[in-house]
Amino acid sequence: MKRIFIKHFIFILMIIPAAIVHTQGQESYGVTAGLGLPDWVNIGLRLKTGQAQFGLHVGSVPGLKDESLWSVGGEIFYHIAGTSSITNLRPWYGRLGMVHVRDETPSVIWIDNYIDVRGGRVLSIRSKMGFELDAGLAINIAHKVTRKKPAWISLDLYIPVIPAFGARWFLRF
Numbered sequence: 001m002k003r004i005f006i007k008h009f010i011f012i013l014m015i016i017p018a019a020i021v022h023t024q025g026q027e028s029y030g031v032t033a034g035l036g037l038p039d040w041v042n043i044g045l046r047l048k049t050g051q052a053q054f055g056l057h058v059g060s061v062p063g064l065k066d067e068s069l070w071s072v073g074g075e076i077f078y079h080i081a082g083t084s085s086i087t088n089l090r091p092w093y094g095r096l097g098m099v100h101v102r103d104e105t106p107s108v109i110w111i112d113n114y115i116d117v118r119g120g121r122v123l124s125i126r127s128k129m130g131f132e133l134d135a136g137l138a139i140n141i142a143h144k145v146t147r148k149k150p151a152w153i154s155l156d157l158y159i160p161v162i163p164a165f166g167a168r169w170f171l172r173f
Contacts, residue, residue, distance in 0.1 A: 028172050030128075032057065036166030038099050038114055038138055040071050048172060051090055053077040066106055073099035079122070086124040093120050095134055107149050113142040116164040128172040138164035 030046040032055065042059030059071040075097030079090035095118040103110040120134025138161070145156050 028128075030170050030172035032132075032168045032170045034132070034166055034168030035059075036168075037162065037164060038071055038101050038112075038116070039073065039166055040069065042071070042168075044168075046170065046172075048089070051079040053079075053093075068104040069102070071099050071101045073097055075116075084122075084124055086130075087127045089122065089124075091122045091124070093122065093132075093134075094118070095120060095136070099138070107147065109146040109148065111142075111144045111146075112140055114138040114140055114162075114164070118164055118166070120166075130170060132166070132168045132170060135163070135165040138162050 027047060027049040030048060032044040032046060033042070034044075035041045039057060040059035040061050042057045044055050044057030046053050046055040053076070055075045055077070057071075057073055057075070059073075061069040075095055077093045077095050079093045081092040082090050084091050095116070097116045097118070099114045099116060101110075101112045101114065116136060116138035118134040118136030120132055122130055122132050124130035140158070140160050140162070143158050
């Protein structure tokens with residue numbers, strides 16, 4: 001059931017941007033760099049059309065000793081309220097995303113999939129550059145633990161809902 005849901009969500013993330021771009025024709029592309037939970041330190045690509053944005057990102061936590069922690073995800077933004085003197089994009093937005101997180105240590109691998117719902121604000125510096133701040137909740141829809149070798153302590157924390165937040169810098173082309 002969860003695999004079917006994930007496949008449908010990914011399909012929707014791919015088909016909606018194509019339909020909106022086809023009907024509106026005012027698209028622009030961009031790049032992002034930021035940090036957050038569960039996105040970690042991340043970089044991403046965006047497609048903006050009208051008041052909607054569609055993005056993909058990859059993230060990691062650099063500098064961890066004997067641990068590999070990374071994420072990959074996609075998100076849909078819709079700008080819903082407010083006005084800006086710098087850009088035609090409304091500053092307040094809602095965001096729906098999906099994030100796959102993998103955390104590997106010498107003894108165990110944790111894999112989690114989250115759906116996150118956030119609200120946020122764009123702080124534009126220029127018409128094509130600025131910052132985004134958002135917060136909300138991430139719901140764990142799939143959790144898997146694989147033991148590579150026995151550990152002296154067996155810690156498997158499953159938390160079904162976690163806080164989700166992010167801060168990103170963006171540049172549109």
